Amino acid sequence: MRKKIIAGNWKMNMLPGETIEFINELAPLVKNTENEVILCVPYTDLFYAILTAQGTNIKIGAQNMHYEEKGAYTGEVSAQMLKAINVEYVIIGHSERRQYYNETDETVNKKIKSAFANNLKPIVCVGETLEEREEGKTAEIITKQTELALNGLKNDEVENIIIAYEPIWAIGTGKTATSDDANNSIKEIRNKIAQIYGQNVASRVIIQYGGSVKSTNAKELFSMSDIDGGLVGGASLKAEEFSKIVNF
Ligand code: PGA
Numbered sequence: 001m002r003k004k005i006i007a008g009n010w011k012m013n014m015l016p017g018e019t020i021e022f023i024n025e026l027a028p029l030v031k032n033t034e035n036e037v038i039l040c041v042p043y044t045d046l047f048y049a050i051l052t053a054q055g056t057n058i059k060i061g062a063q064n065m066h067y068e069e070k071g072a073y074t075g076e077v078s079a080q081m082l083k084a085i086n087v088e089y090v091i092i093g094h095s096e097r098r099q100y101y102n103e104t105d106e107t108v109n110k111k112i113k114s115a116f117a118n119n120l121k122p123i124v125c126v127g128e129t130l131e132e133r134e135e136g137k138t139a140e141i142i143t144k145q146t147e148l149a150l151n152g153l154k155n156d157e158v159e160n161i162i163i164a165y166e167p168i169w170a171i172g173t174g175k176t177a178t179s180d181d182a183n184n185s186i187k188e189i190r191n192k193i194a195q196i197y198g199q200n201v202a203s204r205v206i207i208q209y210g211g212s213v214k215s216t217n218a219k220e221l222f223s224m225s226d227i228d229g230g231l232v233g234g235a236s237l238k239a240e241e242f243s244k245i246v247n248f
Pocket of ligand 1: 009166170171172173174210211212213231232233234235
């Protein structure tokens with residue numbers, strides 16, 4: 001049985017003081033869950049988050065990284081740097097980064113390899129636009145993104161990846177994919193992984209749903225056969241609301 005992983009994606013929100021307060025409030029609310037709890041916070045909050053989360057079941061992730069280890073890349077942060085302060089997870093290829101910062105399937109693939117080389121667990125985002133969906137191309141787009149993201153990875157790396165299926169039209173819009181739709185898209189992704197890496201590997205990969213997840217729809221979504229939890233944006237910014245999603 002795959003476990004459920006609920007990850008918050010704070011995006012560009014929350015100051016260090018708010019981070020400390022949030023984790024102190026969240027920790028007792030989620031301490032009894034069997035689900036894995038991750039908070040992906042801005043770079044400037046990472047260190048505070050890691051210190052505050054010590055001794056709790058809350059794990060900390062970053063929201064992006066560079067694929068090179070070091071060098072003349074002003075403003076960038078590498079996997080090695082994240083690992084050095086005990087970051088465990090990193091979101092890679094979020095649609096906002098693909099859309100606003102020229103993230104491509106190729107850079108996503110390089111970043112995943114660098115994350116694994118530095119013992120970080122990548123949370124890799126894939127998803128279709130509304131236009132692609134309306135043209136009936138959802139399966140084609142998300143399976144292609146998955147194939148390119150995983151290109152060249154070893155089986156044991158693929159098993160340890162977390163994929164977040166996030167239909168772009170559902171992010172921050174209040175529109176959620178129906179649980180059947182989300183489950184079907186995730187099955188397409190899992191089938192593609194099975195084709196390339198075999199059924200055993202595919203059955204172990206955690207695939208989350210993301211896009212307007214909230215406490216009122218989490219249970220229906222996360223109870224589906226292939227949805228292994230969620231990547232939560234807006235609803236991860238309030239500790240009580242996020243705890244209800246974790247404890248769905
Ligand atoms: P949302 O964002 O929950 O606010 O729709 C999800 C995401 O972008 O990861």
